[in-house]
Amino acid sequence: MTLPASVETVVVGAGIAGLTTALHLARAGREVLVIDKSEPWREGSAVNAGTCALQNKAPDLLLAYREGIAAWRELVSELEDDIGFVNKGGLRVAQSTEDVAALRTASAAQVALGAPIEWLEGNALRDRAPWLAPSVIAATFCSEDSFASPLLTGQALIRAIRAAGGAVVVAGLAGQRETGNGFELATSAGAIACRNVVIATGAWTDRAAALFGIRIPVTLNINMLSVTERVAQFMDNLVVTHIAGRFTLKQFPNGSCILGGGFQGRGDKDTGRKEIDLDQLQANFRFQCSVVPQLRASTLLRSWTGFTAIAADGKPTLGPMPGRTGLFFAFSTNAGFTIGPYVGRLISDAVRGKPMPESTHDFTPGRFAA
């Protein structure tokens, strides 16, 4: 497809942050084009575990993630197509006395911030989740924990953007020139002029920022995920996470279980190479089965890996770049799927000239400036 000569706003990156930004812009009647270096919805957002959980997030970002889950609920009502959003809550489990102490501290901090969290142990825990291993001695329940189908969400967003007059195309950003009235972008599909650019490139945000002479230091994660064959529903649609980290588990409505948590594969984001690390994958499975023994009776259909990047200070990078009119960042950092629709709303507002809320001022892309 050939690019138009110019468009008001180019969103770089067709993941959850970029597509929700574009959806809101298009629905507000703005001209918007989403470009992606490969097929849209192919990387982080498409291949993540679909978790939209609150209680596995650090206290300093908890409120931002809570906005994320609220934005997911709105998204469900705004989209014509089903995106498999399930909000039945989640359990964060503890398996040792150290775990229990850590869970008490973490949940107290979350409760202090207003998160709806309930402490479970003994019979109350067994009654709520008889499928948890006896080694799980305590858990917290959070009614906001949810999940969505990454497979369905991307197509639903792309269709909605197109229906609202926006476009989503394959074109890799290769360079840019500031024109005084915006930007001229060089892409693998040709040049395009625009007033605004939104960088929503997830794990590649450091690379895209560098094209604008901006430093956003990140560390790369190569998360492994696995899906089992369909089995009868047994987890009550709950999302399971672990106070010790590196654990997400849920059963999708079709019966398949998604095992995630961030055990690391191998790969290279510049070549796109992604490989399973068998030792890590088996450690992943042992950990999962130690919490939910019933998984042992199922079969593994597929494992895959996805790139995600964490900013050096662990915070999202959101909003206009100070001193660079028309340049915006929509980089969620960790758990970008959970927070993505909120990022989309914020950045689409910012592009339309609304000031960023005060709660996001720590996330300014200017904070890394040399």
Add this chain to the structure above:
Amino acid sequence: MSGEILVIGAGPAGLAAVRTAAAYGAQVVLIDDNRQPGGQYYRHPASEPLRAVHGDLFDEATRGADLLSAATSPNVTHYPGAVFYGFFDDGIAAFAHDDRITRLTPGATVVAAGATERPVPFPGWTLPGVMGAGAVQNLLKSQRTLPGRRILVTGNGPLTLLAAANLVRCGAEVIEVLEAAANRPPLAMIPRLLLEPGMLARGIGYRAILARHRVPFRSRHVVVEARGGARVEAAMVAPIAPDGAIDHARARTLSVDTVVAGFGLVPSSEITRSIGCEHVHDAGKGGWIPVRNAELETSRDGVFAAGECAGAAGVEKALLEGELAGLAAAMRVGAAKGAEAAAHRRRLQRRLARLMAFRTAIEAIYRPPASLLPLMRDDTIVCRCEEVTLAEARRWVREGVNEANSLKAITRMAMGRCQGRNCVPTLTRLIAAETGIDVAEVSPPRPRPPLKPIGVAALAADP
């Protein structure tokens, strides 16, 4: 010697590779997901020793008896019931066996993964009572059971004819046998047919069995629908015009309880595709096959491919290729060397060249109609695991999703238990038809380990 040889698949090609490599003194690890060696071809009842097979009906099993013993050679370690998991970094191969994951780093690998039946969806193809020609062979060989009482055999290729002949010999009432191809050798191909008089005679023999039992054999005909409630009760059949169009106006209804739909085999190239070997699309050989050199080595160093997984072309080719790949692998690890091994290799290569010339004639005889996609209606299931209909898949292709990986992600086709074996050939053909390109231009999704489902218990087992 440097390393052991991993042979994946204990069918004719795999066993021939094992026998040859072991005879040269190589250490061989043989894995196969069946409990017994032999693959689909040398399949025999679990309860009977091999010698008990009856007469010439299942002569393939008797012919395989000495080959089967290769699995028990002293320098061969056979893992029956082992599911190949995948190749990982640093040349590690892993498989699931006995509820744990076993890893090895082979000096050479022979992939002999066989083939699966080509899925050709038509209305009613998911009804109980519709089965493949390979499935019928399997049922006859291992269960000694007929699939039904009144049987329609339809499809394309020599395996379907063989299944029909075997059904007749086992006493089934075969109502008709339909071959979608014109089934006439082009004149230029006749000399090639004469290269293998024995095989030609066997093919003619199958037709003679049908004639003797007065079973009508119709070329350029195909099933267009299977009908029934809980199982097949009738089948609609129709002629195919010379231009490939299905002539629904001349459709007839047959009262049958079984439809054997055998449209040939698709090479199981998942293993070689999963590790990024170069592949080409070869319609006559059933689809995507690895590119190999004269020693049957793929584009990945030390990985050889033999038999049906590198081009569906029958058991004789599988046996020859297995022997050649086993020899080449033994040479690679240093077990076979010198003039004797080189002469053996030349002999096999010459024999294989003649056989493949014969096969091109067979492919010409059985060249299928341009497309069997028109057999489907909007509500025909194309992906059985995820229950995706033609209308659903086609809707997305028409919306511009014309790349197999994306179509898979949206529709969930190829994401179920069969890992795409029953739908990817249809999916890629659909994309080709809708976008007006050749099916050879539509790459199938790259398979990811595990290539077949693996028990979570095995993965979670302690190291």
